[in-house]
Amino acid sequence: xxxxxxxxxxxxxxxxxxxxxxxxxxxxxxxxxxxxxxxxxxxxxxxxxxxxxxxxxxxxxxxxxxxxxxxxxxxxxxxxxxxxxxxxxxxxxxxxxxxxxxxxxxxxxxxxxxxxxxxxxxxxxxxxxxxxxxxxxxxxxxxxxxxxxxxxxxxxxxxxxxxxxxxxxxxxxxxxxxxxxxxxxxxxxxxxxxxxxxxxxxxxxxxxxxxxxxxxxxxxxxxxxxxxxxxxxxxxxxxxxxxxxxxxxxxxxxxxxxxxxxxxxxxxxxxxxxxxxxxxxxxxxxxxxxxxxxxxxxxxxxxxxxxxxxxxxxxxxxxxxxxxxxxxxxxxxxxxxxxxxxxxxxxxxxxxxxxxxxxxxxxxxxxxxxxxxxxxxxxxxxxxxxxxxxxxxxxxxxxxxxxxxxxxxxxxxxxxxxxxxxxxxxxxxxxxxxxxxxxxxxxxxxxxxxxxxxxxxxxxxxxxxxxxxxxxxxxxxxxxxxxxxxxxxxxxxxxxxxxxxxxxxxxxxxxxxxxxxxxxxxxxxxxxxxxxxxxxxxxxxxxxxxxxxxxxxxxxxxxxxxxxxxxxxxxxxxxxxxx
Amino acid sequence: xxxxxxxxxxxxxxxxxxxxxxxxxxxxxxxxxxxxxxxxxxxxxxxxxxxxxxxxxxxxxxxxxxxxxxxxxxxxxxxxxxxxxxxxxxxxxxxxxxxxxxxxxxxxxxxxxxxxxxxxxxxxxxxxxxxxxxxxxxxxxxxxxxxxxxxxxxxxxxxxxxxxxxxxxxxxxxxxxxxxxxxxxxxxxxxxxxxxxxxxxxxxxxxxxxxxxxxxxxxxxxxxxxxxxxxxxxxxxxxxxxxxxxxxxxxxxxxxxxxxxxxxxxxxxxxxxxxxxxxxxxxxxxxxxxxxxxxxxxxxxxxxxxxxxxxxxxxxxxxxxxxxxxxxxxxxxxxxxxxxxxxxxxxxxxxxxxxxxxxxxxxxxxxxxxxxxxxxxxxxxxxxxxxxx
Numbered sequence: 001x002x003x004x005x006x007x008x009x010x011x012x013x014x015x016x017x018x019x020x021x022x023x024x025x026x027x028x029x030x031x032x033x034x035x036x037x038x039x040x041x042x043x044x045x046x047x048x049x050x051x052x053x054x055x056x057x058x059x060x061x062x063x064x065x066x067x068x069x070x071x072x073x074x075x076x077x078x079x080x081x082x083x084x085x086x087x088x089x090x091x092x093x094x095x096x097x098x099x100x101x102x103x104x105x106x107x108x109x110x111x112x113x114x115x116x117x118x119x120x121x122x123x124x125x126x127x128x129x130x131x132x133x134x135x136x137x138x139x140x141x142x143x144x145x146x147x148x149x150x151x152x153x154x155x156x157x158x159x160x161x162x163x164x165x166x167x168x169x170x171x172x173x174x175x176x177x178x179x180x181x182x183x184x185x186x187x188x189x190x191x192x193x194x195x196x197x198x199x200x201x202x203x204x205x206x207x208x209x210x211x212x213x214x215x216x217x218x219x220x221x222x223x224x225x226x227x228x229x230x231x232x233x234x235x236x237x238x239x240x241x242x243x244x245x246x247x248x249x250x251x252x253x254x255x256x257x258x259x260x261x262x263x264x265x266x267x268x269x270x271x272x273x274x275x276x277x278x279x280x281x282x283x284x285x286x287x288x289x290x291x292x293x294x295x296x297x298x299x300x301x302x303x304x305x306x307x308x309x310x311x312x313x314x315x316x317x318x319x320x321x322x323x324x325x326x327x328x329x330x331x332x333x334x335x336x337x338x339x340x341x342x343x344x345x346x347x348x349x350x351x352x353x354x355x356x357x358x359x360x361x362x363x364x365x366x367x368x369x370x371x372x373x374x375x376x377x378x379x380x381x382x383x384x385x386x387x388x389x390x391x392x393x394x395x396x397x398x399x400x401x402x403x404x405x406x407x408x409x410x411x412x413x414x415x416x417x418x419x420x421x422x423x424x425x426x427x428x429x430x431x432x433x434x435x436x437x438x439x440x441x442x443x444x445x446x447x448x449x450x451x452x453x454x455x456x457x458x459x460x461x462x463x464x465x466x467x468x469x470x471x472x473x474x475x476x477x478x479x480x481x482x483x484x485x486x487x488x489x490x491x492x493x494x495x496x497x498x499x500x501x502x503x504x505x506x507x508x509x510x511x512x513x514x515x516x517x518x519x520x521x522x523x524x525x526x527x528x529x530x531x532x533x534x535x536x537x538x539x540x541x542x543x544x545x546x547x548x549x550x551x552x553x554x555x556x557x558x559x560x561x562x563x564x565x566x567x568x569x570x571x572x573x574x575x576x577x578x579x
Numbered sequence: 580x581x582x583x584x585x586x587x588x589x590x591x592x593x594x595x596x597x598x599x600x601x602x603x604x605x606x607x608x609x610x611x612x613x614x615x616x617x618x619x620x621x622x623x624x625x626x627x628x629x630x631x632x633x634x635x636x637x638x639x640x641x642x643x644x645x646x647x648x649x650x651x652x653x654x655x656x657x658x659x660x661x662x663x664x665x666x667x668x669x670x671x672x673x674x675x676x677x678x679x680x681x682x683x684x685x686x687x688x689x690x691x692x693x694x695x696x697x698x699x700x701x702x703x704x705x706x707x708x709x710x711x712x713x714x715x716x717x718x719x720x721x722x723x724x725x726x727x728x729x730x731x732x733x734x735x736x737x738x739x740x741x742x743x744x745x746x747x748x749x750x751x752x753x754x755x756x757x758x759x760x761x762x763x764x765x766x767x768x769x770x771x772x773x774x775x776x777x778x779x780x781x782x783x784x785x786x787x788x789x790x791x792x793x794x795x796x797x798x799x800x801x802x803x804x805x806x807x808x809x810x811x812x813x814x815x816x817x818x819x820x821x822x823x824x825x826x827x828x829x830x831x832x833x834x835x836x837x838x839x840x841x842x843x844x845x846x847x848x849x850x851x852x853x854x855x856x857x858x859x860x861x862x863x864x865x866x867x868x869x870x871x872x873x874x875x876x877x878x879x880x881x882x883x884x885x886x887x888x889x890x891x892x893x894x895x896x897x898x899x900x901x902x903x904x905x906x907x908x909x910x911x912x913x914x915x916x917x918x919x920x921x922x923x924x925x926x927x928x929x930x931x932x933x934x935x936x937x938x939x940x941x942x943x944x945x946x947x948x949x950x951x952x953x954x955x956x957x958x959x960x961x962x963x964x965x966x967x968x
Contacts, residue, residue, distance in 0.1 A: 030604050030608075034611075037608075037612075040615050040619075041614075041615065041618065044618050044619060044622050047622055047626070048622060048625065051625055051626070051629045054629065054633070058636075063636050063640070063662065064640065064658065064662040064665075065661035065662040065664075065665055066658050066661075066662075152611075156607055219622060219623075219626045223668070223669060227668070227669070227696065229696075303665065303668075310692040310693070310696065311688065311689070311692045312689055312692065
């Protein structure tokens, strides 16, 4: 510095500037920094998306809380026509579930999602939601985030491994900004997109989600999507009331999922020209439903959720709203109108929850739960039952309500709904949509529930004698004579295992080493320890190198619990596959 | 073969780029930061336009709502305030006005949810407490109503704080009176009277309320304060009635005469005046009364009481005279020959004995035959006046 020499040219700690640069900007670290940028860009994009929806609503449906009749009929119908034309001619990828497209990017397209998809999703979903179609902004936000992340990753020329994971990182950022709930977004992406917890990806997902939420709050404030009422649970016996909500929510989830399973393929099978009119027809029907007295079903419906939480509607009307929202969302979604199902799911759950709570209050007036509490639990119930993301469903309610006392009712009701939904509708909604779209993506639910094979499932008892490394070759030969298998295990001292074949022992004897210590003649390489609780995959790594692998106790590594060979492993896998 | 070569070339290029990445990364990150700043600035501009538009729309709907609310067009007001809330969901004023419009439509359950929400945000808001108290009154939730009323009385009010607090207390008193909690109402009234100031109309209202809780002393004081500032037939009548109840008959006569003079159609005051005058005329123990007049009053009272005793006996039927009544009748019959002006002049002690019997007869007949009228009522009041003397 004193002599004016440039800093970068000076070696630091004996390392060249280039080496230092490489050390600082190793790809893992670069990926983490990139995740923050992904979060920022996604947050900004989601804010713009929210503005776009707001403006569309304002100019298409009007500025008031009550819509005029012509607008209610014309906005979703004409909006549907424009959306159909845009989707068919310009943005065909903007149709369908953003979650599945992000999964496809992860598992099929090496993390690549065209930026055109994000543009298409932005325009068409904003138009759809703003014109009153019964869809939500979360799934498009998730996809916009994933697309931006993918585009950034491509520009930055990151490695293929990182590139594959970049779409979920963006998806978490998009969802976090849309929900204003970073924890739920991270959990959802881990639970439904990535399917596994790994430290490498978790850091990036969390960073991007948090940074996107910070950006979103900067522009839109930190208030949650709806005002949360006071939550209370005075008596544990009231959990029965929440269990009933779980049952009703589970059945509603099945009904909703079956509707999509049945109607979507039929709509897709209609002649191609009908695709120009399907969103418009759906919009018209939604407009008619709104005109008949339920304008709350139009759009994402967060205002109505807020009102339901604060006891604005009777329980009968809430139940009707839940039913009508299922119909409206089915119409919008199966017609191919771009938009998400998160908000409608929350809407249906909230209405159903508040309706069940209201009805229970009529029968049992002493129940302490307010309509708002039931609505909150109801949202979690539908999330667990319909979207089949049980963990996210619990944390979402906790994060949105900011109240820990609600956790027990939420867990009880969500579990019941999930079990009912799983029982009556074996294929989860995201897997169903994937299969309808002709893709084969891994099912996170199946992965979660897949049984893990362990070493104890394949090992067999060690019936042959075990040799000791201290024994002479002659003693070992005598002992091995009674063994049924060709290879015999040798217990090393002070710990460890090896094996020796009968021929090897005979060869040692023939070489005149009968009096020699067996341990001194064995190869240095030991057989790795396997324990009964190890996954069977671990055994697979060793059984091709050693004909017989000892399975030892974790308490005493010298104590043999069984043995396992390649044949045992393959046999067990075969049986598992057949079952 | 060509495709394979092209693939290899692309892969090679990518690999070269990746190898060059550590050197390029600072530049790329700097570029990203610049892009982020530009994007941020653009969104800030959009955000300002978006929020400004929403604020303006919210204000527009709110202004319309206020106009409709003051014109009592509650239906339109509700819709307009709801529209305003679309643009500013947590706006306190919008929510409060919506709640008021909902109350106007008698949708109190809905209004209550908004008010409770507002109360949670600002538990010291007077208007919110007052509205919640009114809803609690409507629902018959006495304890809640009392709590909210007291909150409103001690709450912060944006304008005319003292007036608003006084009105809230007056409302509470009326609620307590309707709930027949006179003792509580009286306590609140005393507190109110202390902080009432000099508003004549309020003094008159407080006087009326004191009359309702039968606190005639405070009622008279309130009416007097009112009359000191401004005369009024209602206040005069109230003061007259309070004085009558307190047994201050000359004062009662004074106020009631003035009340009747101001409002000749006030028959109730005229009746009360008549009673006050009757009491004053029939009382043989009043000051500055000549002996002759006193004796005349005693004779008249004795005859009146005899008549009342007979009438009461007749009304109950000959078979049902009580033992006390029989004894009084015997006493009266025994004393009657001695009750004359001449005899009373000769034996002044007889005045006391005669009047004692008169008072006893009036009290007894009041208990058995119900409240008397006219002269008998006057005698009963005189009896009360001289009770213990």
